[in-house]
Amino acid sequence: MELPPVDRTILVALQQNSRITNRELASRVGLAESTTHERVRRLVDAGVVTRFTADLDPGALGRPMQALIAVQLRPQSAEVVTRFLDAVVGDPCVLDATVLSGETDVQIRVAVASSEALRRFAWQKVTSVPSVRSIQTHIVYEHRRGPGLAETGD
Template sequence: MELSRADLEILVALQENSRLTNRELAKRLGAAESTTHERLRRLVRGGVIKRFTAEIDLAALGRPMQAMIAVRLRPQSEDVVERFLRTVMDDPCVVDAIVVSGEIDVLLRVAVQSAEHLRTFAWRKVTSAKSVQSITTHLVYEYRRRPITAPP
């Protein structure tokens, strides 16, 4: 799907605040509400917008500490990765799981109450999976996300 400048502006606006009304969106774009509504419907139908979500302040939920846990699995196979992900994804401290290439197989972003909770999760949940060869934990000092607008 080819995206116009107006489409990209809609994407940026909704990534900043997915609760914008169609009227607010149209005003921001300087376009008619009907035009904006149709563009938005086309972006959703075309699969460019997959869903509308809320960004949660993890600290407000009592989980102010975030970490990235790099997990190395052995043997390397799709089945091993799937089993590992099923093991860890049911834990509420897991925010994201990313399967990557290279020496590391999975990156987990977790949000926990304290260093003790992080240690407990890493030792009891992550390393309890038989396929885990090693883990490396990195504390997150700051997390920033920028709007995605178009292919590079």
């Protein structure tokens, strides 16, 4: 979807702070408040903005350790992947899960309180799903977010 530059500027501001006031947003993009409000509403209605959220620091919430768990499933099918995701994504330590191509079928990013909590999740939750063939766990040393989709223009 091709967006005008002003909408991209709005999206950049919303990615930086989804709680920005409409007044401040209008000032930043150089439009009237009513016009800015309408543009944001259209971006939401079009499905460009899917939700407004708070970015939380897992460490500040007692979960300083993050890990990526690469999961291989067998047999490979959409139904198996869906059942696996349904079994694990609801766990509070799961930050996100991504379905991939290649050797790894699903990658789960988790935030946990300790290595023991990570072991418990991996062994008791992930490997208890019958379709799991293997897992490989990687400790995250550092996590940074990119600028976001709105800034790239691609």
